[in-house]
Amino acid sequence: MALRTSTTERQRRLGAELRKLREQAGYSVTEGGEFIAMGRAHLGHVEAGRTAIPAEKLRALCHAYGCTREPLIEALVAMSEDSGKGWWTEYRRALAQPVLDLAELEAAADALFSYESLFIPGILQTPEYTRSIFRSSDRPHDDLERAVQFRMERQQILTRPEPPSLHTVIHEAALHVRFGGVTVMRRQLLHLIRMAELPRVTIQVLPFTAEGLSAFSTPFLLADSHGSALQTVLVENPAATVYIHEGDAVLKYRQRFDRLRTAALPPLDPAVSASTHESRDSLALLQHLLYSLQEA
Known part of the structure; x- marks a missing residue:
């Protein structure tokens, strides 16, 4: 797992949205990671914007948190797949x-x-x-x-x-x-x-x-x-x-x-x-x- 030495606003926003969904659902970082076979530290880095999360795991995580807002889920997937290059x-x-x-x-x-x-x-x-x-x-x-x-x-x-x-x-x-x-x-x-x-x-x-x-x-x-x-x-x-x-x-x-x-x-x-x-x-x-x- 490679960690970013610096993060962009988009990367931090993606992580913050995932953390918000987890907290609203009442799960700990450890419990959230278990849904997608991801360790506590790994998910913590995702939520801090320091590392990426594959689209399929992102969707699975959102559904595990009980998120039914498909436009939001697809927006988060688009953010995760964006290279950030322009x-x-x-x-x-x-x-x-x-x-x-x-x-x-x-x-x-x-x-x-x-x-x-x-x-x-x-x-x-x-x-x-x-x-x-x-x-x-x-x-x-x-x-x-x-x-x-x-x-x-x-x-x-x-x-x-x-x-x-x-x-x-x-x-x-x-x-x-x-x-x-x-x-x-x-x-x-x-x-x-x-x-x-x-x-x-x-x-x-x-x-x-x-x-x-x-x-x-x-x-x-x-x-x-x-x-x-x-x-x-x-x-x-x-x-x-x-x-x-x-x-x-x-x-x-x-x-x-x-x-x-x-x-x-x-x-x-x-x-x-x-x-x-x-x-x-x-x-x-x-x-x-x-x-x-x-x-x-």
């Missing part, structure tokens, strides 16, 4: 594992929901805007251009065949912070409008005038994968990247997103002519900001 693996030497985990999470998602308060979402940024953020950050980037390229490659999921849906709410404050100066910010706002033309991308702006949402200042990303059988919330802070999987906690973030999108202006819709769209929608606000940048 375009992001080329960046292993240049970027930290949490950054690679984000790309893998996005690539496996069916739907993405995000809220940003001070930045344009990374998956919607221009290279110049990204470069400006990295230069102003207190986080060192030994290879800045590689980091910029990585963030741009994340965007390819939005234009691939069968892309995930993306629904993002951006606080108006993020549209006023001029990373890189007037020209860079103007190009970034124009890029947002172009990205909103994609059929599965929805962009809304939360205006300064929105009331009662001070508690929602923390940015987050909610990802649905395998037909919502697995849901993940990612919350980034200066100290660490936190992944949340627990049902009640995920539900709170989903409810939080619903409140944010309800309070936000109507979505960007570049297909609607300027003469017919609402005077106070996300597109009108961006056009007003573009005009102010032109005058600056």
Whole structure:
């Protein structure tokens, strides 16, 4: 049994889901291992994400635990059979594992929901805007251009065949912070409008005038994968990247997103002519900001 020296978020998530099923069924690690002729230590390593489990044993274990949710079982099997290799693996030497985990999470998602308060979402940024953020950050980037390229490659999921849906709410404050100066910010706002033309991308702006949402200042990303059988919330802070999987906690973030999108202006819709769209929608606000940048 070969043990991984480091684990990815996907590997840890698979193990955590198996541990959750075992604990819900009331079995010990030893008892769980006996169901599939696996030793206590071996199953412990599986639950920690340090070693793999064959698909047939995974299915047998889930059924032994009394799990009847076939979509969940098949989602776990898909996770176990996933090699974890993608375009992001080329960046292993240049970027930290949490950054690679984000790309893998996005690539496996069916739907993405995000809220940003001070930045344009990374998956919607221009290279110049990204470069400006990295230069102003207190986080060192030994290879800045590689980091910029990585963030741009994340965007390819939005234009691939069968892309995930993306629904993002951006606080108006993020549209006023001029990373890189007037020209860079103007190009970034124009890029947002172009990205909103994609059929599965929805962009809304939360205006300064929105009331009662001070508690929602923390940015987050909610990802649905395998037909919502697995849901993940990612919350980034200066100290660490936190992944949340627990049902009640995920539900709170989903409810939080619903409140944010309800309070936000109507979505960007570049297909609607300027003469017919609402005077106070996300597109009108961006056009007003573009005009102010032109005058600056």
